[in-house]
Amino acid sequence: MRILKRILKFAANNKTYNRVEIQVSNENDGLSGILVDDFTKIKQLFEGAGDFAYRELEINSVHSAVILYLSGLVNVERMESHVIKPLLSNGEELQKLSKQSIDQITAVLSSAQIAQGETFQDVIDEILSGGTILLLNGFKKALIISEQSWEERSVDEPVSEAVVIGPREGFTENIGTNISMIRRRIKTTKLKFEYMKIGTLSKTEVVIAYLEDIAQPSIIEEVRSRLKRIDIDAIEDSGYIVEFIEDHPFSLFPQVLQTERPDRVVGNLLEGKVGIIVENSPFALIVPITFFEMMSSPEDxxxxxxxxxxxxxxxxxxxxxxxxxxxxxxxxxxxxxxxxxxxxxxxxxxxxxxxxxxxxxxxxxxxxxxxxxxxxxxxxxxxxxxxxxxxxxxxxxxxxxxxxxxxxxxxxxxxxxxxxxxxxxxxxxxxxxxxxxxxxxxxxxxxxxxxxxxxxxxxxxxxxxxxxxxxxYFAPVAPFHYNNLKDIFIRVPWWKMNERPHETGKGNMKRVRTRNRKY
Structure with a gap:
């Protein structure tokens, strides 16, 4: 790392260099490939952030590198074993690499998820999300390594939707855990998850979940459109989103179902509805919803x-x-x-x-x-x-x-x-x-x-x-659909509920396929 230290020392003593670096360019600009240049710009953006940390590496006499991360969001032990040790132990082998062979460096690392970023915005977003960034001298791409780790609440029984008979697990504030609980219950490639970020400051991750060929494309597109129109500084909970996407925000009656039960989300996805899962919130949203579905319990x-x-x-x-x-x-x-x-x-x-x-x-x-x-x-x-x-x-x-x-x-x-x-x-x-x-x-x-x-x-x-x-909202009573009354005021046996709701399940109405019974 002697080369990098000499460059940094020269930059600190050179006033012209400092004037250029203090004027931080647009975050959407691409990385320059000059390690000291890119590293200094990112340090300036995180100036005053006490949890911003970095580790300088001298891989060999040719290649220098810097690892950037936020100390509270990264598992340092895993980073050392999966990133630092492989780089240092393969220093001689990596010395022969050209400036375009970043994929060979990726092959040396033992982390499970590794991506590439080309702009400062990519790097900053990943650092703030708990990612580990590897900058190498001479490369215009940064390696984004997933070694996130933070304290989180374990999966507990839902407090607001307790049942006597049924699953006992509820959503947590970890969006990955929530998605996995849904994926475990629906083992099909038709289950889709679309990711987006909402909030100019919080950049909260929001996921749209639906079943392809069952949910209506028009409803999916409407959900996607309403979420994209949200322009707010931060989203702290899914309740923020509810008021932005409701059809009638001044009505007393809720038009979005909030639930902390993954089985309830799955049950509604199977009826052609769309789920919205929000980072840092144990409550998922389900749309569209009717009055009678608000009156039904998962235990039913x-x-x-x-x-x-x-x-x-x-x-x-x-x-x-x-x-x-x-x-x-x-x-x-x-x-x-x-x-x-x-x-x-x-x-x-x-x-x-x-x-x-x-x-x-x-x-x-x-x-x-x-x-x-x-x-x-x-x-x-x-x-x-x-x-x-x-x-x-x-x-x-x-x-x-x-x-x-x-x-x-x-x-x-x-x-x-x-x-x-x-x-x-x-x-x-x-x-x-x-x-x-x-x-x-x-x-x-x-x-x-x-x-x-x-x-x-x-x-x-x-x-x-x-x-x-x-x-x-009052379907299937108004407008009236006789076949959908099987699951409104009473619930008929499962072998009689052979069709999905008419309003949301038009993509695939058939739900139960059994032989005709004599009763």
Missing amino acids: YYGRFIMTSFIRMIRYLFLLVALLFPAIYIAVTTFHHELLPTNLIFSVAASREKVPFPAVVEALLMEITFEALREAGLRLPKPIGSTVSIVGALVIGQAAVEAGIVSAPLVIVVATTGIASFMFPSYPLTGAIRLLRFFMIFLAGTLGFYGILLGVFFVMVHLVQLRSFGVP
């Missing part, structure tokens, strides 16, 4: 169809409870007393005798308090979060009833509504129902049942108008 497909169908019907029933129960209570106690039996009317009236507030104000107080307790339980540490929320609800509810602030029947209504809201498999859908519940309470408090019917009408009209990447 692992249990027996009879029990699954029963659970689904209960889920839809409690969807109405979570949305309308407090509103119905307010409407009945305020405007429509005749709907209740006489004994029940007397019981409710006696419980509300000491309450100073109207039913609508009483309901709003309890609902807001319940939402605060729910949020507090989420934000507190896990060992005490659930305890505080449960104990808080019991203590506050009992104290409020004894103090005459709220009535006992309303406490039962709010508690039942809260339990119902926990039954939805999709957390974003839960948030939409919780907000709409307040809307229904206001309508019930002003117009009674007429207000509730008006609110339901507006919600249904809104759902029918929604689109998710061009697919009707």
Whole structure:
């Protein structure tokens, strides 16, 4: 390395040379092949970065080299054994190489993945992504060696989508691990992954996953187009992308499914949908999506169809409870007393005798308090979060009833509504129902049942108008497709679900190929 050191010393003492180097050229410019020139420019770009590291090598009397990397993103031991030792041990053999024989240097290295970069931008991007760069004097190409290594979370059971029967592994923040979990489940060359980078500063890697010949090309192209239009400094989580690609960003209802279960992603890919996997995020995105798919759980497909169908019907029933129960209570106690039996009317009236507030104000107080307790339980540490929320609800509810602030029947209504809201498999859908519940309470408090019917009408009209990447949000009910109803309110046996959804699986509608059964 004596030659390189003499050149660097000469450059440091030469003011004219320094003026040229300080004016760093465009990062898209190609490498010059002059080691000291290229090395100095890259050092200037990383000036002030304490984790930027390099290792100078004198391979032989002819060839000098520099290895560039970020210390926290590279496995140094592997780099030494796979890169440095092979170069130094084969120094005499490499001395005979010409300036165009970089492929022979690649053959000496024992790393599994080696690529070539020709511009400063290629080199910088790879360094920032955890790659190891090898610059050699006299070569206008840099070797990009994959020796990434950083601390990461192990594969654990999904927290937000727990199941009793089914796979227990969930996505992590490592995009390579996430892709491997999908690839393990679909062993076909038709499974495609398209890579792109989003974020001018973060350069976050985003992967589009789909099954060729099943997913519609128009949907794939629309996903690709919407992702390419995103222009933002950084993407920290897949949630950033959701707001950029939704058809109706001001709607309360989610039009993109967020999941941390690889089996759920695979199940949707098999139906012709497109998955979006984002680096550093344990949540993958699935598009297009419908309202009824937000109401289905991955466990629905692992249990027996009879029990699954029963659970689904209960889920839809409690969807109405979570949305309308407090509103119905307010409407009945305020405007429509005749709907209740006489004994029940007397019981409710006696419980509300000491309450100073109207039913609508009483309901709003309890609902807001319940939402605060729910949020507090989420934000507190896990060992005490659930305890505080449960104990808080019991203590506050009992104290409020004894103090005459709220009535006992309303406490039962709010508690039942809260339990119902926990039954939805999709957390974003839960948030939409919780907000709409307040809307229904206001309508019930002003117009009674007429207000509730008006609110339901507006919600249904809104759902029918929604689109998710061009697919009707309320399909297959509106527009109506009889064959697709087999997996909506109930789930028929697997041997009867012989076709994919009409909206997304037109490329290959046939899913189950079995002989005709007698039942």
